[in-house]
Amino acid sequence: MKPVVSRNPVYQQVKTWLTLALAVGVLTFSGAVSAQDLNIIRIGTGSTAGTYFPIGGLIGNAISNPPGSRPCERGGSCGVPGLIAVAQSTGGSLDNIRSVEAGLMEMGLSQADVAYWSYFGTGSFEGDKPRDTLRALANLFPENVHLIARADVGIETLMDLKGKRVSLGGSGSGSQIDARLIMNAFGLRFSDIKIQNLDLEASVAAMVAGDIDAFFLVTGAPALAIQDLAERAPLIFVPIEGPIAEKLAKIFPFFALGQIPAGAYGDNIATPTLDVGAILLGRADMADDLAYGIVRAIWHPNTAPLLANGHPRAKLMKLSGAAKGIGFKFHPGARRYYVEEGVLPDLRLAQVEVPEFVDAPR
Numbered sequence: 419m420k421p422v423v424s425r426n427p428v429y430q431q432v433k434t435w436l437t438l439a440l441a442v443g444v445l446t447f448s449g450a451v452s453a454q455d456l457n458i459i460r461i462g463t464g465s466t467a468g469t470y471f472p473i474g475g476l477i478g479n480a481i482s483n484p485p486g487s488r489p490c491e492r493g494g495s496c497g498v499p500g501l502i503a504v505a506q507s508t509g510g511s512l513d514n515i516r517s518v519e520a521g522l523m524e525m526g527l528s529q530a531d532v533a534y535w536s537y538f539g540t541g542s543f544e545g546d547k548p549r550d551t552l553r554a555l556a557n558l559f560p561e562n563v564h565l566i567a568r569a570d571v572g573i574e575t576l577m578d579l580k581g582k583r584v585s586l587g588g589s590g591s592g593s594q595i596d597a598r599l600i601m602n603a604f605g606l607r608f609s610d611i612k613i614q615n616l617d618l619e620a621s622v623a624a625m626v627a628g629d630i631d632a633f634f635l636v637t638g639a640p641a642l643a644i645q646d647l648a649e650r651a652p653l654i655f656v657p658i659e660g661p662i663a664e665k666l667a668k669i670f671p672f673f674a675l676g677q678i679p680a681g682a683y684g685d686n687i688a689t690p691t692l693d694v695g696a697i698l699l700g701r702a703d704m705a706d707d708l709a710y711g712i713v714r715a716i717w718h719p720n721t722a723p724l725l726a727n728g729h730p731r732a733k734l735m736k737l738s739g740a741a742k743g744i745g746f747k748f749h750p751g752a753r754r755y756y757v758e759e760g761v762l763p764d765l766r767l768a769q770v771e772v773p774e775f776v777d778a779p780r
Contacts, residue, residue, distance in 0.1 A: 462526030709751030
């Protein structure tokens, strides 16, 4: 499978900007450009076969505005002056949270629920030190909980997973955390299932080889790896629905009822499931003006065509939903922008206590 980066013009643009950065360095040495004019930041994303990586590239493109760029009002970049943002492939949500907290990356994408548990040091992260230096910048788009099964193994509902070989996702991944939470809620005992903890690429390979019957994945449809898998193995997308799914969506601030769209993976039918927000994170010590400029660039009207043409999931990125479904603190710079735009009228964000409906196992 070819990496997404080789197909997407976003990454060609990033390469161009990196080349420009080197050129700026030469100019800086000669005194033509001040070194203070250039700021390079990193965005933690996910697997190149998933959705975070291309979306991270689009965001990087939208917020970058290297020296010498055409002004926004003349059809150029509406990003932060002097900023170059580069998307980096990572292990996903938890990897990004750890990297942002440690200062190894300036921003990262994460499932809203993983960030929520991690921020408070509870639920799935009970006993861990709260990562309360994290700050939300934006809720970007809804991700779908995928439960993908081979069509020839007789799995039509969640309860049909009993006795089957099921990958919950890579260890510590957002997919694994949600899979365990959902299975608990539906009353599935882990001892009744032959559980494996494989990352996305390994799950796809095992499904093709017939070594697993099903796997969980939380990502925004369509994911390139699942599109590829649908051409190599007969698949069914198992619905996650009914009163229990409705209760999960009601009591957890990060869940919502949603669906995997029809035709996202060949001829699949629309499949009810749970959605969880994909959010953009930074640290509390990010400069307020930088955070403000980043979210302003993401939601600038001129950015909308870039997002809409870059990835199907990016078409769902709307300012009206940017401040919803977070459950922990916004960065003050981002919060100021959302208050100005009228999408976050209340500056006092309550810290929601973790409900006790189901366990969220580690």
